[in-house]
Amino acid sequence: MIHGAVPLLHDYLLHSASEVGGKVALVCGKQRVTYGELHERSDRLAHFLAAAGVERGDRVVIFADNTIETVVSFWAVLKANAVVCMVNPLTKSEKLNYLLNDCRPAALITDGHLHAIFGQPVHDCHWLRAVIVSGTIDQGELSRLPHAVHWDTAVERPSVAPVRRCIDMDLAAIIYTSGSTGEPKGVMLTHGNMTAACTSIASYLELREDDVILNVLPLAFDYGLYQMIMAFRAGARLVLERSFAFPAQILQLIKDERITGFPGVPTIFAALSELRSLKDHDFSSIRYVTNTAAALPLKHIIMLRELFSGARIYSMYGLTECKRCSYLPPQDIERKPLSVGIAIPNTEMWIVDERGKRVGPGEVGQLVIRGATVMKGYWGKPEATSRKLKPGPLPGEQVLYTGDYCRMDAEGYLYFVGRGDEIIKSRGEKVAPKEVETVLMNIPGVKEAAVIGVADELLGQAVKAFVVIEQGRTIGEGQLRMECQKRLESFMVPKTIVIVPSLPMTDTGKLKKAALS
Helix, strand or coil, rough: CCCCCCCCHHHHHHHHHHHHCCCCCEECCCEEEEHHHHHHHHHHHHHHHCCCCCCCCCEEEEECCCCHHHHHHHHHHHHHHEEEEECCCCHHHHHHHHHHHHHHHCCCEEHHHHHHHHHHCCCCHCCEEEEEECCCCCCHHHHHCEEEEEEHHHHHCCCCCCCCCCCCCCCEEECCCCCCCCCCEEEEEHHHHHHHHHHHHHHCCCCCCCCEEEECCCCCCCHHHHHHHHHHHCCEEEEEEECCHHHHHHHHHHHHHHEEEEEECHHHHHHCCCCHHHHHHHCCCCCCCCCECCCCCCHHHHHHHCCCCEEEEEECCCCCCCCEEECCCHHCCCCCCCCEEECCCEEEEEEEECCEEEEEEECCCCEEEEECCCCCCCCCHHHHHHHHHEECCCCCCEEEEEEEEEEEEECCEEEEEEEEEHCCCEEEEEECCHHHHHHCCCCCCEEEEEEEEEEECEEEEEEEEEEEEEECCCCCHHHHHHHHHHHHCCHCCCEEECCCCCCCCCCCCCEEEHHHH
């Protein structure tokens, strides 16, 4: 780190390169790269970006797969005093065009195999001063792209990073929300926001230099991105895969690399639960397992505890606007299995009613977050920002009104109830989809469940459930409804239950309810 300077996000790489430069930092397929090599390559790319006219505060879009080039690019953009915008490689051309026009980037870093997607948006984006393409691309196609060079040319520059100009209140990243309920919004995060989040999360996970962290999540998904950042902060090793599409291959990787940290989402754990050969694998190296995106169903908690018997299981909850809200200490998972835990270190949270007044234990209301991780706002959207960031309890501060409905018990443990825009009003009663989904998920043979409200002339809104059945099991709609009637109040029982082969998911593994309605 720079002596006497306030730490910036990329100081994590600088520090690890100086302390353990010869250590393997990143494993990606058959490639293994040390901290020293990542540091040098990112310096070269940062030098190119600065020479191409990228200045302090400029946005640089990285539209690429989970590759070594993507990791190098992330750190290079920060070293160039610019702002990283990670975009999922599964993004379609029309959406990419929207994102480029929204954040107005000075540069784009991408993969050649995505040319059919980024080609036209690049021509339509007049702010670009550099386009860097890695991998294989036809030379003719490359020459027709404005301001385009191949990756190999870009990293031929001297390995000297531009002069450090940022301070910790400057933006480090703009992370776009999935847009499942509307057009994507760019969450603005400063160096201070992101280092605060890393420090807090790493403290309760107790990350160490000898950790080997598996990441099968997209780096464009903040949960996946932070796996890389926190690994490099600790001087640990990151094993980077593109997805969990081939579970058997991933399970072998856990054994071969002696993985100690396994971050996942409910869809990954649901896929794990269906593998018949799980107990034949050696998971003794795994020290911790984490989950976010949605609360873990009880059956998955039981499965994970049996599978990773020597590991700590962390159920966590958060949103892009503040990275992480809460975590459930592993020792509490049996006592409070349905809770998403307590506030992460250096963060406060409370519940308010519709008038903004704090409510007592057990009462449902909107969750409010106060802490250094809270975003600066939404890029270019002051009205949307003002709905989320509001005056806090102390003069001059702003806190995050999450829009999520939760309740808190007398010990301060949080229970997620539902997104504010998902609450169903049926027969004059409020129904939390999460409560109905939990009941459905606990019925033997149910793999996944999603609940929405649909317009109904008599009820106002009717409860409608979509259910995925485990392979080899046979359960009918009538049996599912009967089980719901045993466990739910009458107004909560789904009027309609549809058995489906799968549920629609976003690129980051989150349930896309808009596609159900």
